[in-house]
Amino acid sequence: MIAFIVRRVAQAVLVMFIISIVGFAIKHNVGDPVRMITGISVSEAEREELREEMGLKDPILTQYWRFLKNAAQGDLGTSYFYHKPATRVILEKAPATIELVFVSSLIIVFLSVPLGVFAAIYPKNWFSRLVMGGSIIGVSIPVFLTAIVLVYIFSVELGWMPSFGRGETVNIYGWESGLVTWDGIKHLILPAISLSSIMLPLFIRLIRSEMMEVLESEYIKFAWAKGLKPKRIWMIHAFKNTLLPVITVGGVQLGITIAFTILTETVFQWQGLGFLFMEAVERSDTSLLVAYLVFVGLVMVVVNTLVDIIYGWINPQVRITGVE
Amino acid sequence: MKLKGKWRAFRDSYFLYSFLRDPVAMVSFAILLVLTVVAFLAPISAPYDPYDTSTISVMDAEMPPMWYEGGSPEFILGTDDQGRDLLSTMIYGMRVSIIIGLAAVALQAALGVLIGLVAGYFGGRIDSFFMRLADVQLSFSYLMVAIFVSAVLQAAIGVGRFEEIAVPFLIVVIGLAQWPQYARTVRASVLAEKKKEYVEAARVIGFRPNRIMWRHILPNCLSPIFVLSTIQVANAIMSEAALSFLGLGMPPHKPSLGSLINIGFEYMLSGSWWITLFPGILLVILILVINLLGDWMRDVLNPKLYKG
Amino acid sequence: MSKLLEVRDLVVNFALRFGDLTALNGISFDLQAGERLGLVGESGAGKSVAGFSVINLISKPGYIAQGKVFFEGEAVSDYPQEKMRHIRGNRISMIFQDPMMTLNPVLTIGTQMTETLLAHRPGMSRREAERIALDKLRQVHIPSPAERLKQYPHEFSGGMRQRIIIAISLLTDPALIVADEPTTALDVTIQAEIMDLLTELCEKHSMGLILITHDLGVVSQTTQRIAVMYAGRIVESGSTRDVVDNPRHPYTQGLISALPQAAGQSGKRLHQIPGTMPNLTSIPDGCSFHPRCTQALPVCSRITPELKENPEGTGLVACHLYEQD
Numbered sequence: 002m003i004a005f006i007v008r009r010v011a012q013a014v015l016v017m018f019i020i021s022i023v024g025f026a027i028k029h030n031v032g033d034p035v036r037m038i039t040g041i042s043v044s045e046a047e048r049e050e051l052r053e054e055m056g057l058k059d060p061i062l063t064q065y066w067r068f069l070k071n072a073a074q075g076d077l078g079t080s081y082f083y084h085k086p087a088t089r090v091i092l093e094k095a096p097a098t099i100e101l102v103f104v105s106s107l108i109i110v111f112l113s114v115p116l117g118v119f120a121a122i123y124p125k126n127w128f129s130r131l132v133m134g135g136s137i138i139g140v141s142i143p144v145f146l147t148a149i150v151l152v153y154i155f156s157v158e159l160g161w162m163p164s165f166g167r168g169e170t171v172n173i174y175g176w177e178s179g180l181v182t183w184d185g186i187k188h189l190i191l192p193a194i195s196l197s198s199i200m201l202p203l204f205i206r207l208i209r210s211e212m213m214e215v216l217e218s219e220y221i222k223f224a225w226a227k228g229l230k231p232k233r234i235w236m237i238h239a240f241k242n243t244l245l246p247v248i249t250v251g252g253v254q255l256g257i258t259i260a261f262t263i264l265t266e267t268v269f270q271w272q273g274l275g276f277l278f279m280e281a282v283e284r285s286d287t288s289l290l291v292a293y294l295v296f297v298g299l300v301m302v303v304v305n306t307l308v309d310i311i312y313g314w315i316n317p318q319v320r321i322t323g324v325e
Numbered sequence: 326m327k328l329k330g331k332w333r334a335f336r337d338s339y340f341l342y343s344f345l346r347d348p349v350a351m352v353s354f355a356i357l358l359v360l361t362v363v364a365f366l367a368p369i370s371a372p373y374d375p376y377d378t379s380t381i382s383v384m385d386a387e388m389p390p391m392w393y394e395g396g397s398p399e400f401i402l403g404t405d406d407q408g409r410d411l412l413s414t415m416i417y418g419m420r421v422s423i424i425i426g427l428a429a430v431a432l433q434a435a436l437g438v439l440i441g442l443v444a445g446y447f448g449g450r451i452d453s454f455f456m457r458l459a460d461v462q463l464s465f466s467y468l469m470v471a472i473f474v475s476a477v478l479q480a481a482i483g484v485g486r487f488e489e490i491a492v493p494f495l496i497v498v499i500g501l502a503q504w505p506q507y508a509r510t511v512r513a514s515v516l517a518e519k520k521k522e523y524v525e526a527a528r529v530i531g532f533r534p535n536r537i538m539w540r541h542i543l544p545n546c547l548s549p550i551f552v553l554s555t556i557q558v559a560n561a562i563m564s565e566a567a568l569s570f571l572g573l574g575m576p577p578h579k580p581s582l583g584s585l586i587n588i589g590f591e592y593m594l595s596g597s598w599w600i601t602l603f604p605g606i607l608l609v610i611l612i613l614v615i616n617l618l619g620d621w622m623r624d625v626l627n628p629k630l631y632k633g
Numbered sequence: 634m635s636k637l638l639e640v641r642d643l644v645v646n647f648a649l650r651f652g653d654l655t656a657l658n659g660i661s662f663d664l665q666a667g668e669r670l671g672l673v674g675e676s677g678a679g680k681s682v683a684g685f686s687v688i689n690l691i692s693k694p695g696y697i698a699q700g701k702v703f704f705e706g707e708a709v710s711d712y713p714q715e716k717m718r719h720i721r722g723n724r725i726s727m728i729f730q731d732p733m734m735t736l737n738p739v740l741t742i743g744t745q746m747t748e749t750l751l752a753h754r755p756g757m758s759r760r761e762a763e764r765i766a767l768d769k770l771r772q773v774h775i776p777s778p779a780e781r782l783k784q785y786p787h788e789f790s791g792g793m794r795q796r797i798i799i800a801i802s803l804l805t806d807p808a809l810i811v812a813d814e815p816t817t818a819l820d821v822t823i824q825a826e827i828m829d830l831l832t833e834l835c836e837k838h839s840m841g842l843i844l845i846t847h848d849l850g851v852v853s854q855t856t857q858r859i860a861v862m863y864a865g866r867i868v869e870s871g872s873t874r875d876v877v878d879n880p881r882h883p884y885t886q887g888l889i890s891a892l893p894q895a896a897g898q899s900g901k902r903l904h905q906i907p908g909t910m911p912n913l914t915s916i917p918d919g920c921s922f923h924p925r926c927t928q929a930l931p932v933c934s935r936i937t938p939e940l941k942e943n944p945e946g947t948g949l950v951a952c953h954l955y956e957q958d
Contacts, residue, residue, distance in 0.1 A: 218734065219729060219734035220738075221737075222729070223727075223729055225690055226722060226726075226729070227722035227748075228749070228752060229718075229722070229749070233748070233752070242737070245739075315739075318738060318785070318787050321787075321788065322787075
C-alpha cells in the first residue's frame with residue numbers, strides 16, 4: 002500500500018511539474034505584460050527599461066526558475082485587470098465555487114445512490130424505467146441549457162428564485178459563505194441543480210449498470226445459495242463491489258465538473274472561479290489565466306491522487322498487494 | 326460478389342433483427358437520419374442563407390415565430406438579433422455541429438485505436454508509457470482542456486484570426502482530448518484477443534505483427550469501438566456547443582447551435598425567448614437520439630443476452 | 634431409509650425473447666439420506682440446471698414449468714422465495730464450480746463464513762459462529778485457521794479456496810450437498826485431494842451428495858449411484874459399479890469407451906462419439922441421441938424412449954433397444 006501511495010504521489014508531482022511548464026510557456030509567450038501595465042503613451046525606450054527591470058530579458062531558464070519559486074510560495078503574478086496579486090483574487094473567489102460544487106456533490110451522492118441501486122435491483126419497475134428514461138434525457142441536455150431553462154422558468158416566469166449572483170454572504174474567517182443565510186441558499190439552489198444536471202443522471206446510470214453486472218456475478222449467486230437475506234446480499238455483498246468502479250469514475254468526473262462550473266457560473270453571474278476565468282479570457286488577462294490553470298490543476302491533481310489512494314485503501318486486492 | 330455476401334449476412338443478422346423490433350431504436354435512427362440529411366442539404370433545405378449578409382436586414386431583428394403576433398410566415402421560427410432567419414441559422418448551425426462532431430470522433434478514433442492496438446499488442450514499455458499518458462490525460466477533463474486551450478489561443482492570436490480557424494481547431498482540440506477512451510477500450514480488447522488461439526496460430530505461421538494486428542485482431546474489437554463512437558459523437562457535439570456558448574467556439578456570424586443559444590441568452594430576459602429555445606430544443610434532440618442509439622447498440626452488441 | 638430428495642418429472646424452461654426453450658425435459662431421480670449420486674453429462678446437458686433446481690435457484694430467465702422437488706418429504710419447489718431461503722445454505726448447501734469467482738473479493742473469509750451461520754441460527758453470537766467456522770476449517774485441513782479468517786480470498790490458491798467453500802457448505806451441518814463441477818477449475822493434482830476430502834466428510838457426517846460433473850473418472854471414484862444426462866433428459870441410471878462396468882445406453886457406452894483407461898488397455902485409438910450434442914434450439918425428434926447412435930433403430934427417430942427398468946432390473950435406461958414388446 003505504501004508503495005502504491007508513493008507511486009501516486011510521484012505521478013502527481015510529475016503532472017504538477019508539467020502544468021508549471023505549460024503555465025510558464027503561456028505566461029512567457031502570450032500577451033505583453035509591459036503593454037498591459039504602461040499604456041500607449043510610454044516610449045519604446047522606457048518600455049525596454051521596464052522589461053529589463055521586470056526580468057523579462059533574462060534567459061528562459063532563469064525566468065522559469067523564478068516562476069517556479071514564486072509559484073511555490075503562492076505568488077502567481079499580478080492580475081492586470083484587478084491590479085492585485087493573482088493568488089489573492091483566486092482565493093477570494095474560490096469559496097463561491099467550492100460551495101457550489103459542494104452542494105451539487107451532495108445532491109448527486111444522495112440521489113444517485115438510492116436511485117441507481119433501486120433501478121439495478123428492480124429494473125422492470127415503472128419507477129426504475131421512469132428514472133432511467135429521465136436519466137438519458139438529462140444526460141443529453143447540456144449544462145448551460147439546463148441553467149438557462151431553469152432561470153427562465155423559475156426566475157423570469159415564476160419569480161420564485163433569484164436569477165443571478167450569490168445573494169447575501171457572510172464572512173467567516175475570510176471565507177465568504179452563502180450557506181449561512183437563507184438568501185444565500187436561495188441563490189444557490191438553481192446553480193447547484195444546474196451543475197448536477199448531467200452528473201446526477203450519469204451516476205444513476207453508472208451505478209445501475211455496475212450494480213447489475215455485479216448482481217450477475219458468481220459470488221452473488223453463491224450468496225443466494227447460502228440463503229442470506231436479500232438486503233444483506235444487496236447492501237453488503239453487491240454494493241461494495243459496485244462502489245469500486247464508481248469511485249474510479251467519480252474522480253475523473255471532478256475535472257468535468259470544474260469545466261461545468263465555468264458554464265454554470267457564466268449563466269448565473271456567479272462570482273466564482275469559473276466566472277473569473279471567463280472575465281480573464283475576455284480581458285486577455287494572461288496572468289490570471291495562468292494562475293487559474295495552476296490552481297485548478299493543483300486541485301484536480303490533489304483530488305485525483307486522493308481518490309486513487311482511497312480506492313486503493315478500500316479495494317483489498319490493492320491494499321494488501323500494492324498492485325492493481 | 327463479396328459485398329453481396331456481406332449484405333446478406335447483415336440482413337440476416339441479429340443486429341438487424343433487434344433493430345427492427347425496437348421502436349426506440351428505429352425512431353431515433355429515423356430522426357437522426359432526417360436531421361443529418363437536412364443539415365447536409367443546408368443550401369437546399371434552409372429557406373435562407375444566413376451567411377449572406379446581403380439578405381439580412383437589421384430591421385427584421387428579433388421577430389417572433391410566425392404563429393405569434395408580430396411574426397411573419399417569411400421567418401417561420403422568428404429571427405435572431407441580427408435579423409437572420411432562425412430556422413436557416415439553426416440548420417446551418419446544426420451542420421457545423423455535426424461535421425465537427427463526426428470529424429473530431431474520427432480523429433480520436435484513428436489516434437486512439439492505433440495507440441491502443443500498438444500498446445496492447447506489443448506490451449512492455451510502450452504499453453506502460455501510453456497508458457500512463459492516457460491516465461494523466463483522462464484525469465484532466467477534456468472539456469476543461471478544450472476550454473483552456475481555446476481561451477489561450479484566442480488570447481494569443483486574437484479573436485479575428487481565431488474565428489478563421491475555428492472549425493479545424495475545434496476538430497483538433499476535441500479530437501486530441503479524447504483518444505484515451507479509445508486507446509483504453511481497444512487495448513482491453515486486444516489483451517483479451519491476444520490470449521486466444523488464433524493469434525498464436527497466426528504468429529506461428531509467421532505473419533508479421535502489423536498484419537496480425539490489423540487483419541486479425543482489429544475486426545474482433547469493432548463492436549466496443551462502435552458503441553464508444555456513438556457516445557463520443559454525442560459528447561463531441563455537446564463540447565462544441567459548450568465552447569461556442571462561451572464564445573470560444575464558432576463565432577456569432579457563423580454560429581453553431583451553441584453560439585445561437587449564447588446570443589439568445591441575452592435577449593431571453595427581454596422577451597425574445599425563441600432565439601435560445603429553438604436551437605436548444607434542436608440540440609437536445611440531436612444529442613438525445615444519438616445517445617439512445619448508442620444505448621441500444623450497447624445492449625445489442627453485448628454478449629449477455631438476458632440483461633434486464 | 635426415508636428418501637432425502639425426490640425429483641419428479643421436472644421440466645425447466647428458459648423464457649427467451651423468441652420463445653421458451655426447454656432445458657430439462659422431465660427428469661426424475663431420488664436420493665436417500667447419506668447417499669452419493671453422480672449427475673453426469675456433457676456441457677449443456679442440463680446437469681447444472683438440475684442442480685440449481687433442487688434449491689430453486691435457476692438463473693433468470695429460467696423457471697420450473699412442471700414437476701416437483703421434494704426435500705425431506707416437503708414440496709420445496711412450491712415454496713415462496715423467503716421460505717426457500719431458510720433451506721438454502723442451511724439444510725441444502727451448494728458448492729460452485731470456480732473457486733476463484735465464488736468468493737466475494739471485498740469481504741474477509743471470516744465474514745463470508747460467519748454470515749451463513751448468523752443468517753440461519755438466530756441468536757447465535759459472533760464468537761460462537763467463529764468457533765464453528767474455525768472447526769470446519771480444520772476439518773478441511775486448512776492450516777492456521779485463526780489467521781485465515783481475517784484474510785481475503787485473493788490471498789489463497791485455487792485449491793485452498795475450494796476447501797474454504799467446502800468448509801462453508803459444512804457450517805450448518807446440512808443434510809445434502811449439491812456440488813456443481815467442484816474440481817473442474819482446479820489442477821489435476823488437487824482434484825483427487827478435494828474429491829477424497831468431500832467423500833470423507835460426507836461419510837463422516839452422513840450427508841447426501843449430488844455430484845454434478847462431466848468427468849466419469851471422478852464420478853466412478855466417489856459416488857454410489859449415477860444418472861447419465863443427455864440433452865435435458867436422464868438416459869440411464871443405476872449403481873455406479875453397474876453402469877460403469879455394464880453400460881446399456883449407447884451414449885453411456887460411448888462415454889465409457891472414450892475414457893483413456895479403456896483405450897490404453899487395449900492400445901486402440903481413443904473412441905469418439907461422432908457429432909456433438911444438439912443445442913437446446915434444435916433437439917431431434919424421437920430419441921434425442923439417435924442421429925449420433927450407431928445402434929439406432931427406425932423407431933428411434935419417431936418415438937422418445939421412456940426411462941424404464943433395464944432387463945436385469947439393476948437400474949433404469951431410456952432406450953428402445955431394451956424395450957420388451
